[in-house]
Amino acid sequence: MNEKLEIADKKFTSRLFTGTGKFSSSKLMKESLLASESELITVALKRVDIKNEEDDILSHLNDPRINLLPNTSGVRTAKEAIFAAELSREALETNWVKLEIHPDPRYLLPDPIETLKAAEELVKLGFVVMPYIHADPVLCKRLEQVGVQCVMPLGAPIGSNKGLKTQEFLEIIIEQSNVPVIVDAGIGAPSHAAFAMELGADAVLVNTAIAVSKNPVQMAKAFKIAVKAGRMAYEAKLAPISQKAEASSPLTSFLN
Amino acid sequence: MSNFKAIFDTYNWDTTLKSIFDKTTADVKNALEKEKLNLEDFKALISPAGKPFLEEMAQKSQRITKNKFGNTIQMYAPMYLSNECQNICTYCGFSITNKIPRRTLTDAEILKEVTFLKKKGYDHILLVTGEANKTVGIDYINNAIELIRSKFSNITIEVQPLDQKEYELLIESGLYAVLVYQETYHREAYKKHHPKGKKSNFDYRLDTPDRLGKAEIHKIGLGALFGLEDWRADSFFTALHLQYLQKKYWKTKYSISFPRLRPHSGGLEPKVTMTDADLVQLICAFRLLDENLELSISTRESERFRNHIVHLGITSISAESKTNPGGYSVAPQSLEQFEISDERSTEEVVEMLKNNNLEVVWKDWEQFEKV
Ligand code: SF4
Numbered sequence: 001m002n003e004k005l006e007i008a009d010k011k012f013t014s015r016l017f018t019g020t021g022k023f024s025s026s027k028l029m030k031e032s033l034l035a036s037e038s039e040l041i042t043v044a045l046k047r048v049d050i051k052n053e054e055d056d057i058l059s060h061l062n063d064p065r066i067n068l069l070p071n072t073s074g075v076r077t078a079k080e081a082i083f084a085a086e087l088s089r090e091a092l093e094t095n096w097v098k099l100e101i102h103p104d105p106r107y108l109l110p111d112p113i114e115t116l117k118a119a120e121e122l123v124k125l126g127f128v129v130m131p132y133i134h135a136d137p138v139l140c141k142r143l144e145q146v147g148v149q150c151v152m153p154l155g156a157p158i159g160s161n162k163g164l165k166t167q168e169f170l171e172i173i174i175e176q177s178n179v180p181v182i183v184d185a186g187i188g189a190p191s192h193a194a195f196a197m198e199l200g201a202d203a204v205l206v207n208t209a210i211a212v213s214k215n216p217v218q219m220a221k222a223f224k225i226a227v228k229a230g231r232m233a234y235e236a237k238l239a240p241i242s243q244k245a246e247a248s249s250p251l252t253s254f255l256n
Numbered sequence: 257m258s259n260f261k262a263i264f265d266t267y268n269w270d271t272t273l274k275s276i277f278d279k280t281t282a283d284v285k286n287a288l289e290k291e292k293l294n295l296e297d298f299k300a301l302i303s304p305a306g307k308p309f310l311e312e313m314a315q316k317s318q319r320i321t322k323n324k325f326g327n328t329i330q331m332y333a334p335m336y337l338s339n340e341c342q343n344i345c346t347y348c349g350f351s352i353t354n355k356i357p358r359r360t361l362t363d364a365e366i367l368k369e370v371t372f373l374k375k376k377g378y379d380h381i382l383l384v385t386g387e388a389n390k391t392v393g394i395d396y397i398n399n400a401i402e403l404i405r406s407k408f409s410n411i412t413i414e415v416q417p418l419d420q421k422e423y424e425l426l427i428e429s430g431l432y433a434v435l436v437y438q439e440t441y442h443r444e445a446y447k448k449h450h451p452k453g454k455k456s457n458f459d460y461r462l463d464t465p466d467r468l469g470k471a472e473i474h475k476i477g478l479g480a481l482f483g484l485e486d487w488r489a490d491s492f493f494t495a496l497h498l499q500y501l502q503k504k505y506w507k508t509k510y511s512i513s514f515p516r517l518r519p520h521s522g523g524l525e526p527k528v529t530m531t532d533a534d535l536v537q538l539i540c541a542f543r544l545l546d547e548n549l550e551l552s553i554s555t556r557e558s559e560r561f562r563n564h565i566v567h568l569g570i571t572s573i574s575a576e577s578k579t580n581p582g583g584y585s586v587a588p589q590s591l592e593q594f595e596i597s598d599e600r601s602t603e604e605v606v607e608m609l610k611n612n613n614l615e616v617v618w619k620d621w622e623q624f625e626k627v
Contacts, residue, residue: 022326024613046409046622049379075624076507084624105475105509106502106548159324211326 003235005202007180008096008128008149010067014039015197016227017069017182019207021047023216026060032210033066036220040067042098042205045084046074050091069130071098073108078118085122097122098152099131108158112139116146123147132184135166137173144179151177152205154185155196159208161188164196174200190219190226197230198238259466260500261459264493269442273489279303288312293545298495301541302488310537317540317569320547329609330572330617331602332380332412333373334554336581337361337400339591341386343453345439347481347517347524349593350386352453356591360391363403365586370404372584376576376602379619380410382435384579384593387416387454394422398429405430410621412477416454417464423471430623435477435513436464441493442485445527449484465497469505474621476501476510477552482535483517483526491538495545502546511550511572512542518556518594532561536568543569555596562598562605566612575605 005012018038023029033041041061049055050070053062061068070088072081078101085097099122101115102108110133122129128149133139135153143151153173156162163186164170174181180202187193188209196204206223213219279300287297288309300306301313338360341350349356361369373381383400385392392415401411412433413426423434440446443458450456468476478498480490498510514535517526530538535557542549553562553570555577562573578584579593600608609616 022328024327024615025610026615045624047617047620049619072624074621080624084622087624103507105507106546161323208323208326212322 005180007130012039012203014224014227015203015231016193016223017042017203017205018210018220019205020044020057020061021207022211026056028216029057029211030060030063032216032220033061034063035217035224036206036210037224038220039065040069042069042071042207044073045070045088050088067096068092068094069096069098070094071100071132073100073102075101076103076111076114077101078114078121081114081118082121082125085127086125089127095126096128097130099129110134110154112136115139116142119143119148120146130182135169135173137169137176140173140177140181144177148179150180150182150202152182152184155183155192156186156188158185160186161209162186163188163192164199167199170196170201171199190222193223194226194230194233197227198233200234203227259463260497261462263496263500264441264462267493267496269489272492273486275299276303276488276492279305281305281308284309287544288316295492295495295499295545298541298545299492301544302491302538306537306541307533310533310540313540313544314536314568317543318567320543321569321571324547325571326615327613328615328617329566329570330380330550330620331378331606332382332410332552332572332574333376333378333602334382334384334414334574334577334579335366335369335373336384336579336583336593337366337396338385338388338392339581339593340388340391341453342388343386343455344451345455346449346451347484349591359581359587359590360388360396361581361586363399365582366400366403368586369582369584370407374407377606377618378602379408380412380572380621381408382412382414382574384413385415389416389454394418394425398426401426401429401431409619409623412475414477417461418467420467420471423468423473427471427473431473432621432623433475433477433509433511434468434473435479435511436461436468437477437479437481437513437515438462438490438494438497439481440484441480441490441497445485465501466504469501469508472505473508475550476505476508477513478510479513479515481515481517482530483528486528487530487534487538491541495542498546498549509550511552513552513554514539515554515556518597535561536565539565539569555598556594557597559598559600563608563612566609566614573605575600576602 016038017040020043048057072084075081101111119129132152140151156165182203183196183201184205193204210219276299283300284306287300339350340358344351410432414435446458550571552572580590
């Protein structure tokens with residue numbers, strides 16, 4: 001039960017990935033992240049001073065239990081994203097990057113064209129590329145072709161807490177994908193996370209729902225449990241949904 | 257529509273104002289129930305009929321802001337580079353008719369101010385000048401940006417309106433955002449308060465955000481100076497301007513500031529008073545209109561007001577500001593553009609924010625481009 005998740009050369013016990021934004025303090029951020037037992041934690045390069053070890057956020061993330069996943073949030077083009085990834089590889093000594101290119105600063109919706117371009121280039125440069133994208137099944141296949149290690153389609157606009165508004169498309173993506181599918185953005189409650197896992201998502205990424213809750217540490221634990229429960233249910237194979245009553249033995253067998 | 261002026265010219269100030277005053281309790285209730293508000297809803301929220309719903313608006317505004325921006329507040333500091341100005345603006349201490357000693361910072365002086373601000377922790381900086389093209393024209397501004405670009409992640413300017421090409425040059429040099437307030441959208445009042453100098457050209461100023469959008473600037477800050485004319489109509493036109501820009505220049509981020517007239521040398525009494533309650537109403541209305549908008553409050557406002565407003569929709573604030581060139585370390589005694597109200601030190605403001613359970617964000621931007 002609860003198989004490990006493999007991305008590139010890493011194995012994860014936890015299928016809950018978390019983010020570092022929006023917490024009221026770095027101390028609370030760290031406590032919450034540890035309570036979530038998340039093993040991959042995304043941090044916005046634009047928010048931290050990557051060359052400074054004493055940076056408030058980075059110093060709090062300096063913990064052996066935490067793998068950092070730098071994200072390129074804030075960039076508008078493939079060119080900028082590649083530059084950001086190279087900077088972070090050098091400063092943070094990780095070739096993992098969450099590729100986020102959103103030229104739209106209001107809803108932070110990802111640019112599919114620039115993302116594909118950047119992904120192709122970054123894979124060639126030896127990065128483990130985790131692209132944040134719209135729930136677009138065709139784009140997912142194209143990204144897979146250029147060699148990304150997973151896809152991160154959104155469930156709803158970032159920070160909206162609205163849940164899996166893109167469910168129909170996520171189901172197609174999950175069905176077709178040969179790389180792990182991590183549902184990113186929109187997950188606002190542990191029940192949403194559990195639902196994503198039941199659908200067969202390989203992991204979920206949660207930030208706002210934890211950071212902005214009244215009690216982030218407790219909420220982090222709730223997500224941890226929900227993700228585990230959802231995964232267990234998926235592995236156990238959910239019973240089919242049916243509108244009609246099913247008789248336990250055939251009603252017409254007397255005819256034989 | 258080729259620019260905002262074409263839309264703006266279809267509006268009439270008086271009928272717009274009347275339409276705001278005509279809003280009813282039912283309009284306000286309706287607006288408060290909606291998830292996506294339009295400009296008519298915005299009018300209802302800023303109308304006199306909206307006043308009894310202030311608490312409800314504040315609650316909603318707080319909730320939305322928290323969801324969108326988390327428990328955070330961004331810090332920035334203004335740095336005045338020059339008080340030279342060729343314009344007459346009736347409300348400003350730097351106006352050409354004011355006989356004050358003029359000063360423009362040299363490179364060495366700029367760097368001295370920078371050292372002071374960096375020590376305080378600032379990483380987002382706002383460069384301010386008057387409008388004196390011979391001394392503080394595009395070359396001076398460009399030089400200042402190049403001089404400090406390695407020291408700050410985020411450089412914003414509040415200077416005279418420039419041409420598209422000039423903005424492109426500054427963006428290339430590392431500029432992130434431009435603040436350009438229309439002061440008032442009332443044409444005649446605008447003329448009255450800007451009788452002389454380049455700034456007296458209302459249309460050129462009105463067209464500035466369009467030029468910025470075309471230059472693909474990262475962020476544009478809009479606003480009106482409250483006190484010159486009716487704040488409700490001015491705010492409506494600001495919102496109209498904002499929505500036009502958002503649709504057209506969708507890659508650009510927008511922020512709104514809420515400057516109220518402050519005492520200064522040669523003082524002008526506000527024609528219209530905007531009370532604290534009015535300002536809260538307006539800030540909440542903007543938040544309800546657009547959950548993604550950055551809303552900024554400066555040290556023009558009082559300590560007490562700022563302590564409370566940080567929870568009601570605001571996303572960035574300044575602290576310990578000096579509104580005179582060299583005010584931090586070079587020439588602390590020179591004449592200010594206006595008096596600030598919240599005189600607390602950066603440390604005290606940070607302490608206040610932390611006590612309010614807010615994370616202070618010093619850095620929220622980086623220019624990821626090869627230079
Ligand atoms: S507001 Fe600006 S343009 Fe007008 S006088 Fe003051 S510095 Fe000059």
